Amino acid sequence: MTDVPRLPVPTWFVGCGNMGQAIVGGWRSAGIDLSSTVVIRPSGLPVIGVRTVTQLADAGAPPRLVVLGFKPQKLDEIAPQLRSWVTGRTTIVSLLAGVEVASLKERFPAAGAIVRAMPNLPVAIRRGVIALYGEDADEKTRVEISNLFAPLGFAPWMADEAKFSAVGAVAGSGPAYVARFIAALIKAGEDRGLSNEIASTIAIETVLGTSWLAATDRDGMDEIARRVASPNGTTEAGLAVLDKGLGALLDETLDASANRGRQLAEAARLS
Ligand SMILES: NC(=O)c1ccc[n+]([C@@H]2O[C@H](COP(=O)([O-])OP(=O)(O)OC[C@H]3O[C@@H](n4cnc5c(N)ncnc54)[C@H](OP(=O)(O)O)[C@@H]3O)[C@@H](O)[C@H]2O)c1
Numbered sequence: 001m002t003d004v005p006r007l008p009v010p011t012w013f014v015g016c017g018n019m020g021q022a023i024v025g026g027w028r029s030a031g032i033d034l035s036s037t038v039v040i041r042p043s044g045l046p047v048i049g050v051r052t053v054t055q056l057a058d059a060g061a062p063p064r065l066v067v068l069g070f071k072p073q074k075l076d077e078i079a080p081q082l083r084s085w086v087t088g089r090t091t092i093v094s095l096l097a098g099v100e101v102a103s104l105k106e107r108f109p110a111a112g113a114i115v116r117a118m119p120n121l122p123v124a125i126r127r128g129v130i131a132l133y134g135e136d137a138d139e140k141t142r143v144e145i146s147n148l149f150a151p152l153g154f155a156p157w158m159a160d161e162a163k164f165s166a167v168g169a170v171a172g173s174g175p176a177y178v179a180r181f182i183a184a185l186i187k188a189g190e191d192r193g194l195s196n197e198i199a200s201t202i203a204i205e206t207v208l209g210t211s212w213l214a215a216t217d218r219d220g221m222d223e224i225a226r227r228v229a230s231p232n233g234t235t236e237a238g239l240a241v242l243d244k245g246l247g248a249l250l251d252e253t254l255d256a257s258a259n260r261g262r263q264l265a266e267a268a269r270l271s
Pocket of ligand 1: 014015016017018019020040041042043044045068069070071072074077078095096097118119120121172173
């Protein structure tokens, strides 16, 4: 049995909406002790198993780990207040899309280490992808952060911030794209006379089953498609249509997402 990692005491989540709660949920189901974790969010809405407060002043002792779980646009509202709680013993893990380490360093110069993490929603069920990137994180901090995110899925450290952004574009946003693909498959089934219940179940099971096959069978996507599509058969006729547009559409999709990331990065630069 592997050891259950311990969160630094105390750990703060500043902002804990969709992604913060996905991480908390994943940690909870991994058996990680959340009793010294505090969520700070203006609504004060409870997060299961974690003490929730509405302002930093009520959070208690200065944090050893702070997860920034608010929207990038909120950085300049929150950083001036949060800055006084950050010491050389604090590691900041930023989930903020686009915002570069250099911009975070300018806001939190006293922080012991600043790490960017780009998770995706399936961390909630511990099947996520979490890209990690840090310039000044020493080996001890890297091991500590790796140990915390590994129970939530695949958590690679990226060598540079550009590759970190690329993982974010594919994996961070990916569940939304895959959800749209599944929705389109469901609609296509419904349009052909299936009930919503049957169309939903077969679309989800088909994507799940194919993903499972792809993860266990290392022959690659072309080979999986080849095994489905017999020459001049029905699947091949369908692929001839799909292949005309899917690659270009995904390129365009990821380019749009990367452009927005650059805008957020630019907006967060102080100088
Ligand atoms: N969602 C994803 O799949 C995903 C993937 C990768 C990265 N991210 C990143 O994760 C971050 C959070 O995204 P999200 O989707 O979880 O957003 P979200 O659901 O809108 O949650 C935002 C959180 O920020 C809190 N907040 C707002 N103003 C605040 C303030 N002044 N002080 C403290 N907290 C404040 C909100 O509090 P209340 O709940 O009280 O309103 C809420 O808990 C973003 O930076 C995003 O780029 C998200």
